[in-house]
Amino acid sequence: MAIIAVPGTDREPGRPAPPRPTGPARTSLGRKVRDNLTGHTFLIGAVACFAVFSWYPMIRGIVMSFQRTRRGETTWVGWDNYSRIIADPSFWPAWKNTLYFTVLALVLGYAVPFFVAILLNEFRHAKGYLRILVYLPVMLPPASALFLFKFYAYDPSEAGLFNSILKALHLPTSEWMQSPEMTIPAMVIASTWMNMGSAVLIYLAALQNIPGELYEAAELDGAGIWRRIVHVTIPQTRLILALLAMLQIVATMQLFIEPLILANGAGAEDSATSVAYLIYQHGFFQNDLNGAAALGVIMLVVLAGFSAVYARLTAKQD
Numbered sequence: 001m002a003i004i005a006v007p008g009t010d011r012e013p014g015r016p017a018p019p020r021p022t023g024p025a026r027t028s029l030g031r032k033v034r035d036n037l038t039g040h041t042f043l044i045g046a047v048a049c050f051a052v053f054s055w056y057p058m059i060r061g062i063v064m065s066f067q068r069t070r071r072g073e074t075t076w077v078g079w080d081n082y083s084r085i086i087a088d089p090s091f092w093p094a095w096k097n098t099l100y101f102t103v104l105a106l107v108l109g110y111a112v113p114f115f116v117a118i119l120l121n122e123f124r125h126a127k128g129y130l131r132i133l134v135y136l137p138v139m140l141p142p143a144s145a146l147f148l149f150k151f152y153a154y155d156p157s158e159a160g161l162f163n164s165i166l167k168a169l170h171l172p173t174s175e176w177m178q179s180p181e182m183t184i185p186a187m188v189i190a191s192t193w194m195n196m197g198s199a200v201l202i203y204l205a206a207l208q209n210i211p212g213e214l215y216e217a218a219e220l221d222g223a224g225i226w227r228r229i230v231h232v233t234i235p236q237t238r239l240i241l242a243l244l245a246m247l248q249i250v251a252t253m254q255l256f257i258e259p260l261i262l263a264n265g266a267g268a269e270d271s272a273t274s275v276a277y278l279i280y281q282h283g284f285f286q287n288d289l290n291g292a293a294a295l296g297v298i299m300l301v302v303l304a305g306f307s308a309v310y311a312r313l314t315a316k317q318d
Helices: 024-064 080-086 091-109 111-122 127-139 142-153 161-168 183-207 212-220 225-236 238-253 257-262 275-285 289-317
Strands: 067-070 073-076
Touching: 024 067, 024 289, 067 080, 067 289, 080 289, 091 111, 091 183, 091 238, 091 275, 111 127, 111 183, 127 183, 142 161, 142 183, 142 257, 183 238, 183 257, 212 225, 225 238, 238 289, 257 275, 275 289
Parallel strands: none
Antiparallel strands: 067 073
């Protein structure tokens, strides 16, 4: 009996069709396409958010700084807004106050969280409770915390918390926010109390990654606690210290809510006027959006220059 082949195939009738080849290359390609598609979908969403809420306002602000809008008509004025904003009598005092706040915040607000973290790291009991206690001010709304300082801690009368402490120690009391000399230090104290919880937790995480053998070797060499901090703790947390220093400088240069609430904006004799508050004043009180945009661009250039210097210095250290 002759065997008849099925048309279009090379197999005999009655035999099952061989399975289609599904090589690892085809499966791997499909998986890569799916993985890349998912990743790019999430990436497109993030890029869209940045473009709409960050990049577009930044570019729009730069364009507005070279324009002037009056009665709905926009004209190109070049550098006139910058010349006008620099000639503002409050321009240089605002920069002076902002830089003073930034430097003082680095001396106090940058060092205090680091030493608080070292102190908490030495405790053997109640670590969780102490961390919650330190982080509690961060969970408060900033406006609520600042109003607490304004009406309770910085009350210029003897009923105020800080003045009561000074009186108990037989020290002279202060007018706090009513005194031009104490305005910036008082804002630094409030800002440090509000924000140090996050920095303390970051420092604690960095401290716990330091090998204990380093401290044991330092103790065997007769190093005291201060020498252990200088020669072991600081070198081992150098990258975290440098990163938080940059973030703190960028954040403190944008000083706004502290003078707005504690000093009602400008403060006594313009002692609390900051660059960010001056932008707010031009934009919303003087209806000068173009001047506010120009001042914002100046701040952007200053912070970008600082970030570039920081990146170059840290690259050399690495």
